[in-house]
Amino acid sequence: MDGLIEVKLEKDLLSNELEYFFTFLCDRFEYAVELWIKELEKKFNKKFKPIWILSSKQNDLFKKENFIIINRLINKFPKENVDSKLVCQEEPEDLNKYFSESEFIKGLIEKLVRKQGRVFILPWTSSCLKAQNPQAIILGPGPDVAKKYDNKITQVELFNELGLLRNKVQIYNNFKELKKNVKFPSFISASYTSGGFENGVINSKDKLDEYYTRVREENKGGKFISARLIEDVKHSPNVNAIVFEEGKTEIICISDQILRGCKYLGNIYPSIIDKKSKKAIIETTKIVGNHLSKKGFKGVFGLDFIIDSRGNLYTIDLNPRRQGGYVCNILMALPKVSLIELELKLALNEKIKNIPSYEDFQVDYVWAHLKLKPYYDFMKIVKITNKNRVDTPFLEIGKGFKTIFYPKGYRFFGGGVGYAIKSGNNYNKVKEDLIKDIEKILSTHLDLYTI
Structure with a gap:
């Protein structure tokens, strides 16, 4: 079973002069697609247009010409909980798998290859993704190496092999x-x-x-x-990095994770960890990245750490993919560095002559981003908000962006119902203001309280 819920494609998709590509980057990553389109058009001197691969519709994507909704998870819910107004999010790896197994998708890729000579696929993660066609080019790390190191058991074995301090x-x-x-x-x-x-x-x-x-x-x-539980956690830093070639890994940014219990909500940059911990994180990340490079990995990845009250640094998690702060990483680096240009060159196996350093990516202000994650499953959206553009906090320091992705009246299961970003010059103020804003939205825009 394909799990296809809805398909909307332009009637002249196979006959017009546009080049189409598939993208899984929606919700909080949607803005990155605009920037990918610009980079592809600059590179190939032609017009590109996305076909969105989604678990559920979004407000903005209702208006866009091409989307394919794939969802098998929704069939596992009791029928009384399932209606046309349930937003049910598949895990990214599952969505990749269903995309790869779909005969409809396979046929569409073949038709697009005959028209265009190739088809680009832009995923959030490459794990469990199969191109289905030799002319389908994945704009990210190779699927096999990504899936291998996406496995938590493999990660434990890797950290032990590399002699990294871990829990x-x-x-x-x-x-x-x-x-x-x-x-x-x-x-x-x-x-x-x-x-x-x-x-x-x-x-x-x-x-x-x-x-x-x-x-x-x-x-x-x-x-x-x-x-073992680490109960005296002082910081939970996260690093974004990029593998350029064998033995060449560079750090993009180090931020602090914002968590609700064990659930990841977002990040705040720059991290406030001490210099010793920062140095250790950079060294550890390069050790891991350079090891991945020997296995054929190229592209962006991340690592999660924990620092306890005694200053011990534990390597916790490897993310062989784009991470939650991906759009913020892109925007903070512009205009000095185009992260997307670097990723595209890596996907096309092109040599990068001038590899940027860690310092090239850094900025002198604070930014933070958070998912609007409901407290409970099946909460209903009762109000919509949409303020500014995603790039506003990076162009006007001190301003913010916030949005809810889905329509009023819809119930929600899995993932984030919306997204918010805030910038400023004071770490604590940015963090406190953003968390307060998120909590206010969750309490007023979802049916948390009934009166």
């Missing part, structure tokens, strides 16, 4: 073994997770059984890990 972790071959041997409380994770999904702090066997019901099928038969 005490136990690997279990299956859930039965985990349930029999795990000690509570522990941080539990399935093999493939991102953004705090399918992992978390578990305090009892009942909670462990409840956790297992939320695990996706591809993870249920796989390995699990349990990690």
Whole structure:
């Protein structure tokens, strides 16, 4: 089953002079598509247009000419919870898989290749993505190496191999073994997770059984890990970096993660960690990036860290893909560096003559971004907001951007219902103002309270 919900394509898509490409970058990443179009048009001197691959419709995308909605998750909900106004988000890896398995998509790619000679695919992550055609070019790291290092078990083994300081972790071959041997409380994770999904702090066997019901099928038969709780967390820094070639990794930015419990919501730049920790993070990231480069990885990736109250630095998570702050990373670097131009050259296997340094990406102001993540599943959107453009906080320091992606009256399951960015000159003020703004939106624009 393809899981196709809706297909909307221009009637002359196969006969006009435009070149079409597929993109999975929607919601908080949508603005990056505008910049990718400009870069592709500059590179090839012709007009490009996207075909959006979505789990659910968005307000803005209703008006756009080409989109394909793919969703199998929605069939797993009780019928009384499913109607035309349910926004149900697939995990990115699952959406990649369904895209790759679709006979309709395969046929469309073949037709576009006959028309254009090639088809670009712009994903958020390359993991579980198959091009389906030798003339389909993925604008990101190779799918095989991305999937390999997307696996949390592989990451534990990699960090051990590289001699990196990490938390005490136990690997279990299956859930039965985990349930029999795990000690509570522990941080539990399935093999493939991102953004705090399918992992978390578990305090009892009942909670462990409840956790297992939320695990996706591809993870249920796989390995699990349990990690010792680090209860005296002082900072949770994140690094964005880019692998240019074998042995050449550069840092894009170091920021602090903003979390709700174990759930990732966003980042604030620059990180306020001390110089010693910053130096260690840069060194660790280059060690990991250079190792990835030997395995054929090229492009952007990220690492999550934890620093405890004693100053110990733990390498926690490897993200072999674009991360949540991707659009902010692009905008902070402009106009000095075009991150997209670099990514395009890497995808086309072109040599980059002038590789930018860490300093080339840095700015002298603070920015932060946050997902508008509902507190509970199936909350209803009761009010819409849309203020400024995504790039406004980077062009006018001190201003912000905020939006809700989906229509009023819709209920929401998974991911973020909206997005906000704020810039300024004071770390604490930017963080506090943005969090207050987000909490206000969640309490007034969703049905959190009924009167």
